[in-house]
Each structure stands twice: as structure tokens, then as C-alpha cells.
Amino acid sequence: MKKQKTILVILLLILGQFIAGCQQGQQRQEATDLLSDSFRDGDLRLNDAMIKEMISSVPNPLEITSILQRTGVVYSQDLLNPAGNVNDYNTNFQRALNLGVYGTDLIYMNIYERTVATLRYLSNLRELASDLRVEQFFDYTTLNRLSESSKNVDSVLYITNTGFDKMSRYLIDQERSHIAILISAGTWIESLYIATHAPTTAANKETINKRIGEQKKVLDNLLLLMNSYGQNSNFDELIKDLMTVKKEFDNVTITYQYAEPSIIESDGTLVVVDNSRSIVDISDETVKNIASAIAVVRNKVIE
Numbered sequence: 001m002k003k004q005k006t007i008l009v010i011l012l013l014i015l016g017q018f019i020a021g022c023q024q025g026q027q028r029q030e031a032t033d034l035l036s037d038s039f040r041d042g043d044l045r046l047n048d049a050m051i052k053e054m055i056s057s058v059p060n061p062l063e064i065t066s067i068l069q070r071t072g073v074v075y076s077q078d079l080l081n082p083a084g085n086v087n088d089y090n091t092n093f094q095r096a097l098n099l100g101v102y103g104t105d106l107i108y109m110n111i112y113e114r115t116v117a118t119l120r121y122l123s124n125l126r127e128l129a130s131d132l133r134v135e136q137f138f139d140y141t142t143l144n145r146l147s148e149s150s151k152n153v154d155s156v157l158y159i160t161n162t163g164f165d166k167m168s169r170y171l172i173d174q175e176r177s178h179i180a181i182l183i184s185a186g187t188w189i190e191s192l193y194i195a196t197h198a199p200t201t202a203a204n205k206e207t208i209n210k211r212i213g214e215q216k217k218v219l220d221n222l223l224l225l226m227n228s229y230g231q232n233s234n235f236d237e238l239i240k241d242l243m244t245v246k247k248e249f250d251n252v253t254i255t256y257q258y259a260e261p262s263i264i265e266s267d268g269t270l271v272v273v274d275n276s277r278s279i280v281d282i283s284d285e286t287v288k289n290i291a292s293a294i295a296v297v298r299n300k301v302i303e
Helices: 002-041 048-056 061-070 083-088 092-111 115-131 140-146 150-173 177-197 205-213 215-227 233-249 284-302
Strands: 253-257 262-266 269-273 277-281
Touching: 048 150, 048 177, 048 215, 061 092, 061 177, 061 205, 083 092, 083 115, 092 115, 092 150, 092 177, 092 284, 150 177, 177 205, 177 215, 177 233, 177 284, 205 215, 205 277, 205 284, 215 233, 233 284
Parallel strands: none
Antiparallel strands: 253 277, 262 269
């Protein structure tokens, strides 16, 4: 029995190395190559499974805002899209983008326990979701009640994140994937804007800059998704705007350092752990240029 377990562990290690090696090679070329092909051919079509997978690769706003809060970055209300702007969004294109923007702002405020300020943004979220016919994915009564106390922050974040995830899958299944893509684009644009404009210090700048640099591949995925709707004038303009951001991200270098996977036991099950990591080379000047470029795009989105 002991001999069989040893053989199993060895086989798992070999399998883990093979998978890690394959993923490493795919990660280097997948998004960028597809992006280049899509802009060259102009007629790339993505199926629903690919769209779901690529949207899921867009970092949840909770990830970036949590890093900001955890590393001691000071909260700034001035970074958020003013709540009163919601009255200016009269098209589904604007509503979808700003549903993502306001959702990100709501998460940012909750991470920093600004519970009183969240109520107006929660109302905006409800209004935009209703206009887009996806309000069923947010329990606003519960969210309103929970938002009254900072003790319920975890519950608010869970309900909000779960709602966005279910909403995205529903939209894709209902052949409204363009709305799901725009919502994801809105969350990414706002998250990057906050990350690049938050007041950093010498102690946390390296960590935050690394996370900013990692968005290079995410932007490639977003542009690939949106290029499927490039014939739409609104999408075409947004793509052109984001290409100016991509130009700045071209100065970011991401390399992958392979490390042998390890096997640990978790709850009685053997789990293969990927120990490889990405190394992000990004200068302060590049971060500054990305901040300027994304500010232009973001301000057009929220105006």
C-alpha cells in the first residue's frame, strides 16, 4: 500500500510538471497572438465558452482594492465616479460600462468600510441594472440593510461579487454577451484608474506597480473580446481609446519563472501546487504614463 502511494505521488508530480509547462507556453502567446490575429483579420468570432472564460480572467475589483487597503493606501472619495452622474447615462452602452464602474466603486468603499457613502452608489447600481433588465441578480433589500454597519462588509462584498458573476453568465447565455463584456470593461477601467491614481508610498509602491503591470494581459483579453463587436461605432471608439493604453503597456515586460510543482495534502486529498511565478518589469515612468492614458479613457466613460 505504501509503495502504491509513493508511485501515485510521483505520477502526480510528473503530471503537475507537464501541465505547468504547457500552461506556461500557452500564457506567453495565447492572448497576444489572438489579439494580433483579430485585429488583422477583423472577423474573429468567439463562442460563449471562450467569452465566459476570458471575462472570468478579468480581475475582480475586490482583488485590487484589497491590495490597496492591505498595503496601507489611503482611501480617497475623489477617485470615484460622482454618484450624480448616473442621470447622464441614457444608452445601454453607457449604462453597462458604468454599472461596472459603480460596482467597482461600491466594492472600493466597502473595503474601506465607508458604509454610509455606499447607499447612494447602491441605488445607482440598482437603477442601471434595472435599465439593463438584470436587477434580479442583486438583493437590494438585504444589501441596504447590511450596508448600514461596517460589521457586515464581508457579507456585502460576497452578495455583490456573486451577483455580478451570475449576471455575467446570464447575459452570455441570453446572447447579450456584449453587455457582459462592457460591464467587465467598466470594472477593469475603474479598477486600473483607482490603482494608478491612489496615493502610494515607498513601502507599498512596488507591490501595487506589479499588480498594475499584470494588467497587460488582461487588457489584451478585453480588446480581443471587444473586437468581436468592432463594427459597432461605440465599441470601435472604445477599442481605439484602449489601444492608447495598450501602447503604454507595451513597455511592460512579463516573464514566467518556472519552479517544480509540489504536492500537499489538503483535507485528505493530494493537491498539486504550482510554484511558478511571473516577474513583472515596470518602471515608475511607465506607471505614470499608464495612469495618464487610463484617466483619459475613464473620464470619457463616466462623462
